[in-house]
Amino acid sequence: xxxxxxxxxILAGGVLVRRARxxxxxxxxxxxxxxxxxxxxxxEEIRMARTPLPPLLSSLGASCKSAGGxxxxxxxxLASGEGLSTAWGRGVDGLPLSPRDRSVLSALGDDLHGDxxxxxxxxxxxxxxxxKSREDLEKDRQAEEKRTTALCFSAAALLVILLI
Numbered sequence: 001x002x003x004x005x006x007x008x009x010i011l012a013g014g015v016l017v018r019r020a021r022x023x024x025x026x027x028x029x030x031x032x033x034x035x036x037x038x039x040x041x042x043x044e045e046i047r048m049a050r051t052p053l054p055p056l057l058s059s060l061g062a063s064c065k066s067a068g069g070x071x072x073x074x075x076x077x078l079a080s081g082e083g084l085s086t087a088w089g090r091g092v093d094g095l096p097l098s099p100r101d102r103s104v105l106s107a108l109g110d111d112l113h114g115d116x117x118x119x120x121x122x123x124x125x126x127x128x129x130x131x132k133s134r135e136d137l138e139k140d141r142q143a144e145e146k147r148t149t150a151l152c153f154s155a156a157a158l159l160v161i162l163l164i
Contacts, residue, residue, distance in 0.1 A: 007160045014156025021148045025141070027096050031066040032134040035095075035105070036127060038064050038071065043123045046116055053112065054078045069094060074109075085109040104129045 038060045045051040054075055061072030070091035077087030088109025092102050104126055111122030 003164055006163050010159045010163065011153075011156050014152045018148055018152040021152070022145060024096070025137075025144065027066070028098070029134065029137055029141075031096055032101070032130055032137065034064050034066040035070075036130055036134065038067060039123055039127050039130070043120050043127070046123075047120050050116070053084075067095060084112055088112070098133065101130060101133050104133075 041063075042056060042060060045056050046053075057071045057075035057078065061068045061070075061075055064071060070088070073091040074084060074087050078084055086109075089106050092106045092109070095102065095105070097105070108122055108126045112119055
């Protein structure tokens with residue numbers, strides 16, 4: 001009876017690990033999607049409405065779910081007189097992204113100083129890179145889910161066999 005209970009607990013642990021890994025992947029995808037939407041809106045606001053950066057960052061922070069901290073932190077830094085690049089980099093480090101996506105997004109913090117055209121070009125480049133990253137993530141999603149499922153259940157099954 002104890003072995004059966006232990007086996008069930010091990011299998012439940014395998015299910016929980018699988019669920020956590022898939023949730024982490026989903027969070028990455030949601031964050032990328034949220035960032036892309038916000039950056040597109042940011043570019044439109046700068047180009048069309050000529051909205052100043054501090055109010056724009058505040059409104060983006062309020063409207064974003066996953067990446068709101070990045071924009072709110074940057075707006076607060078601007079309001080307090082801190083450098084935008086430093087606050088932007090700190091906010092990017094807190095996002096659940098790959099190192100490549102973080103470096104692309106961090107570079108934008110340095111490019112947000114300048115005229116409208118250069119800022120919009122920098123945002124467009126970041127949008128392009130993050131879009132590629134999100135497409136790659138979605139393209140590999142099914143294979144990654146299958147690998148994660150196989151790994152978690154194989155490890156749980158091996159532990160059950162060793163228990164018995």
